Amino acid sequence: MTRTRRTVAAVAVITALAAGGAGAARQPWRSQGAGEGGELRNETSSTTTVRKTTLSSGLELTGKVSHGPTTEIVGQGRGTFTKLPRPGDRISAGSMLYELDAEPVVMFTGSRPFWRDITTGVNGPDVQQLERNLTDLGYADATNLTVDEEFTDNTAAAVKRWQKALGLKQTGKVELGRIIVLRDRVVRVEEITAKVGGTAVVGSDSTVLKVAKPDLFATVQLADDQIAQLMPGRRVTVRFDLGGESKGKVKEIARGSGGDDAGGGDGGGGSGSEVGKDQATATISLTDQKKAEAAVDQALPTVTVTVPDEKAEDALVVPVTALFARPEGGYCVQVARSGRQKPALVWVRIGLVVGGRAQVSPVSGRLRAGDEVVIPS
Known part of the structure; x- marks a missing residue:
């Protein structure tokens, strides 16, 4: 699998996890059928280690205030x-x-x-x-x-x-x-x-x-692995370069804005992907329109968008590309066991998703830190 294909697939999984859409996150390059013993069919693949760590979603992005798209x-x-x-x-x-x-x-x-x-x-x-x-x-x-x-x-x-x-x-x-x-x-x-x-x-x-629209909005461009942290409905804090701040809520995410006018990520797990025509842009509604208008009137439209920090301590963490959505619902990982020819299928519950990594908890089967999980090649 090429790097581009893996990236696109990872974005699909991240977005589906954030939206709760299990069926939409099936990894398209792998068969979803189960082999004998409940295992997924084996293909050429690599493995990665399950880690026990602290997963934090703190994120700050630079954007700008504007009246949104025109008609x-x-x-x-x-x-x-x-x-x-x-x-x-x-x-x-x-x-x-x-x-x-x-x-x-x-x-x-x-x-x-x-x-x-x-x-x-x-x-x-x-x-x-x-x-x-x-x-x-x-x-x-x-x-x-x-x-x-x-x-x-x-x-x-x-x-x-x-x-x-x-x-x-x-x-x-x-x-x-x-x-x-x-x-x-x-x-x-x-x-x-x-x-x-x-x-x-x-x-x-x-x-x-x-x-x-007459209202002012904040817009920020997102790296692909930041989309899950700014899904529509997510509440954020928007700080104006002019001074002061406003509460905000993500209204929509769209692709195709292009350019770098909307700003970009300043850390928090960004992938460092290039700004391009297909980059995702989040539009954020603002509760304090007066401060937003003052920022625009004084030609200081730049803002910093802060996503509230969520933290999962002592969490079992795997790459989102190691997750498989089952047709009947739910997610699983394939665990490579010593002495077994085929990987074991372990059902997991998804927790916090940040920067292409997901917190998982075993629902059926055994999963521990240090285990090797399958990732498609």
Whole structure:
């Protein structure tokens, strides 16, 4: 097995252990079938020694504060850009994102963009999305509009009330391009691509502007063997270079961020892997948004993320690559016994996982410090 393949497999095992997903951690290069006597089928392999030691998860990572990933807004209407927002502006559902021909293009919330004019005779999920927004914004209520997939006279009346409030001609019809649908109720403008006086062309797929969530997040890049310590939901402490700190919680881990802007590990079991396009990045929500905003405003976005220390003393420790997930659930290791041709199968319970090493306790069978466990070649 190549070094790259072993690394990828180890990451899969670490991630599955942290998430509690036994089945997902099966080592793909080995058969999961059992041989005679409950032993796994033997293949070309090496062994490593089970050690009794103290396993500690203390970890500090350097990262930065930002507004997180951006969403590109693509215009669907046609005309001349007569007004655009400024970077840093916050825009909420029902408000204007920008102007075309001196008329507002408005932000609504939902799961899909509008793809056609919405008017009498039209039915579908886009109608329901429109009616839900009109109700949420106060242009209709349960007494005069049923939120469903049917465009009725009551829908048209609600649209006219909305058009009147915007200063538009009250047609009762929503033309394509009048509304931009986003998932968030409030967004922050990050970048403007269009120019006042420029022309919007239908079907050009040109980006008008980029927006992000208004909240600030801390992001840190992770070595592969650090992922298990920063799984979503993990609580951490974020210390600002500006001074002060905030409580944080890991929101998500994603790959493909690339670059080194998010920082990297400063120890705590890092593998020293190179920063690259496929490196994992953890996004951390922050409870103290004021301190985060101060850090960004003063151009001091660097932070130190501290993972609470967990410690297992006098623990039996093996590499995660020595663990096998059984189809029926649970984990085991293969122990090479003196005088036996085949390794013995020992069921284990997994404890703390740090830096590619796992704390194990035998559930069925004997496992001691000094034993040799099998690792695939």
